[in-house]
Amino acid sequence: MTDTQWNDDDPMDARLRDLANEYNRPTGVVPREAMWQAIAPTVRAAAQAPDIAPAGTPSITRKRRTIAPFAWSTALAAGLVLGIMLEREVLAPRGGTVDTTPRGADSRQVATTTPIPMSGATVVAKAPDRTTQVATTNTPQVERRGARATATNESAPATGSTTTDIGANAQQLYRLAARQTLVQAEALLTAYRASDDQPRDQESMQQAGRWARDVLTSTRLLLDSPAANDPQMRALFTDLELVLAQIVQLSGAPLQAGERELIERAMRDRDLLPRLRSAVPAGATAD
Amino acid sequence: MDGQQQQLDEADLIARVRAGDEAAGRKLYDAHVDRVFWLAYRMSGRHELAQDFTQDAFIRAFSRLNEYRGEAAFGSWLHTIAVSVILNGLQKVKRFDQREAVLDEAVMVPSRTRHAEPDLKERLKKAIDALPEGCRTVFLLHDVEGYTHEEIGSALEITAGTSKAQLSRARAKLRESLADFAGEWVHD
Numbered sequence: 111m112t113d114t115q116w117n118d119d120d121p122m123d124a125r126l127r128d129l130a131n132e133y134n135r136p137t138g139v140v141p142r143e144a145m146w147q148a149i150a151p152t153v154r155a156a157a158q159a160p161d162i163a164p165a166g167t168p169s170i171t172r173k174r175r176t177i178a179p180f181a182w183s184t185a186l187a188a189g190l191v192l193g194i195m196l197e198r199e200v201l202a203p204r205g206g207t208v209d210t211t212p213r214g215a216d217s218r219q220v221a222t223t224t225p226i227p228m229s230g231a232t233v234v235a236k237a238p239d240r241t242t243q244v245a246t247t248n249t250p251q252v253e254r255r256g257a258r259a260t261a262t263n264e265s266a267p268a269t270g271s272t273t274t275d276i277g278a279n280a281q282q283l284y285r286l287a288a289r290q291t292l293v294q295a296e297a298l299l300t301a302y303r304a305s306d307d308q309p310r311d312q313e314s315m316q317q318a319g320r321w322a323r324d325v326l327t328s329t330r331l332l333l334d335s336p337a338a339n340d341p342q343m344r345a346l347f348t349d350l351e352l353v354l355a356q357i358v359q360l361s362g363a364p365l366q367a368g369e370r371e372l373i374e375r376a377m378r379d380r381d382l383l384p385r386l387r388s389a390v391p392a393g394a395t396a397d
Numbered sequence: 398m399d400g401q402q403q404q405l406d407e408a409d410l411i412a413r414v415r416a417g418d419e420a421a422g423r424k425l426y427d428a429h430v431d432r433v434f435w436l437a438y439r440m441s442g443r444h445e446l447a448q449d450f451t452q453d454a455f456i457r458a459f460s461r462l463n464e465y466r467g468e469a470a471f472g473s474w475l476h477t478i479a480v481s482v483i484l485n486g487l488q489k490v491k492r493f494d495q496r497e498a499v500l501d502e503a504v505m506v507p508s509r510t511r512h513a514e515p516d517l518k519e520r521l522k523k524a525i526d527a528l529p530e531g532c533r534t535v536f537l538l539h540d541v542e543g544y545t546h547e548e549i550g551s552a553l554e555i556t557a558g559t560s561k562a563q564l565s566r567a568r569a570k571l572r573e574s575l576a577d578f579a580g581e582w583v584h585d
Contacts, residue, residue, distance in 0.1 A: 122572070122575070122578065123572075125517070126521065126571060126572070126575065127540065129517060129518055129521050130521065130525070130536075130540055130541055130571075131541055132518060132521075133439070133521065133522055133525050133537070133541060134438060134439045134440070134441075134442040134522075135439075136434070136435045136438045136439065136447075138444070140430060140431050140434045140435075141434075141448055142426075142427070142430055144448070145430065145434075145448060145451055145452045145455070146423065146426060148452045148456070149422075149426060149452055149455045149456055149459065150419065150422070150423075152455070152456045152459045152460050153414060153419050153422035153423075153459050154417070154419055155460075
């Protein structure tokens with residue numbers, strides 16, 4: 111006898127199979143008319159307005175209403191992720207060093223990370239070491255990229271202006287991605303705190319959770335990118351990651367008071383909102 | 398009526414429903430409601446839940462009819478929605494069921510004397526209820542409702558191989574749970 115099939119020759123298997131059919135064996139009649147009364151409005155409404163469910167289907171209509179405010183954030187997050195991935199896949203190999211994680215011999219040449227200025231954020235520049243020996247221009251990020259390109263392409267001299275352009279583009283891309291993520295995070299956390307006094311149902315918690323998950327994805331990508339070379343920015347991203355992870359984790363059900371307090375305390379202890387606001391220039395939008 | 402003809406008729410019905418023909422919607426509903434309802438009943442064991450799940454499944458199906466591209470049979474598409482609705486619905490009542498099961502076990506006094514059939518039926522029911530959710534679903538869909546592994550895979554968004562593995566696990570667990578009955582049948 112195998113586990114994968116019933117064995118008809120085995121009396122136990124044969125009996126089990128027969129008895130399994132008795133499990134919750136349907137009895138009585140199917141209440142067709144009663145169910146149709148609830149379903150028919152959907153059929154009528156589907157024909158009149160194919161994309162809008164009728165009043166008889168509260169769960170579906172509620173879902174459509176509540177999703178709308180979050181749709182833009184999802185689209186934005188998707189754009190962010192795509193942008194960062196594109197930069198990594200397309201720009202990094204040609205432009206040289208984008209990922210600052212030490213990787214074998216190459217890591218010696220990129221051991222010093224040059225921070226990418228963030229809009230409105232305080233930038234602390236690390237003192238460059240070896241790479242400063244070949245740095246000759248006024249733009250640290252571009253210098254590093256230029257030096258790296260020269261070092262890795264000695265047999266085929268790099269086209270300086272192209273590399274500089276790519277480096278500048280990457281820098282701009284990271285700056286934009288970081289700013290958008292921070293704007294998103296600020297909006298999310300502000301909305302989250304503003305809803306303190308309102309009773310929250312599971313649906314809205316799940317929506318907030320989805321929004322937080324999108325921002326969390328962007329935050330983690332940025333943490334692993336040169337955008338996090340700035341120590342202050344890295345610390346901000348790390349704290350943000352923690353709070354967002356808590357919101358995501360607890361978004362499956364309405365929050366208990368203790369759980370909410372946990373998130374609130376994490377935000378308060380880290381001065382998260384004030385730091386986010388100071389990192390994002392006034393008037394900045396998630397464009 | 399052969400399968401191809403049935404599919405053509407259904408395609409026609411679906412087109413009419415999309416055009417606003419409520420009678421066509423009713424025909425489509427009548428053609429599938431029994432199977433959906435019995436499936437919901439098998440999986441929930443409660444008439445009122447089966448009714449709720451069936452209604453919800455049809456409401457979703459009709460409201461998303463524009464998403465149906467005709468790549469699979471309408472019945473398969475509908476059952477995919479139904480299985481999803483039923484499993485989600487069962488998740489919501491699961492906590493209550495678990496509490497109830499604990500109470501049942503607490504008041505149940507083990508009996509030495511067994512009346513083979515009623516006792517076995519009851520034990521089998523409890524054993525099926527106790528299966529892990531994935532195993533139980535696959536077991537009921539395959540062994541009780543007669544779905545193929547491909548249909549199950551499509552409905553549960555798993556591979557046919559995973560469905561087979563879950564079924565195998567379910568059967569093994571049932572045999573194990575009811576092993577003490579084996580001797581009686583051998584000597585019958």
